[in-house]
Amino acid sequence: MSFTDRELQCADCGATFTFSANEQEFFAEKGFTNDPKRCPDCRSARKMERGDRRGPRQMYPAVCAECGIDTEVPFLPKQDRPVYCSQCYNSVGSASRR
Structure with missing residues (x-):
């Protein structure tokens, strides 16, 4: 069209x-x-x-499964799933998409 x-x-x-x-x-x-x-x-x-009707996004504390630093994520972490900081997520995520 x-x-x-x-x-x-x-x-x-x-x-x-x-x-x-x-x-x-x-x-x-x-x-x-x-x-x-x-x-x-x-x-x-x-x-x-x-304004933003949703308000600020709730963040949850977590420990990065790759490098071990304390980080925050926008979801409630589960014990059976790894959580990554932003830097490790970008590294691990790009490797798994190849």
């Missing part, structure tokens, strides 16, 4: 903004059926007003 840039009007400030062909393709790939209602500036302002 071919997309072309389209001009839309912002529902908040009334400014005209471009809904680019690339953005339209992204929306289609994600299954979004509605066009954006707000210009990029108003979208950003709205996100800042709302």
Whole structure:
């Protein structure tokens, strides 16, 4: 499917903004059926007003199975599964993907 840039009007400030062909393709790939209602500036302002609804992510203490340093991970570690610090995870993960 071919997309072309389209001009839309912002529902908040009334400014005209471009809904680019690339953005339209992204929306289609994600299954979004509605066009954006707000210009990029108003979208950003709205996100800042709302803030992050989830709050800070809970981190759990762990000991890296590779190097033994204390680290934190965003999931509850299980005794039967190894946990790695960021550096070791990148090393071990890239080796297992080869």
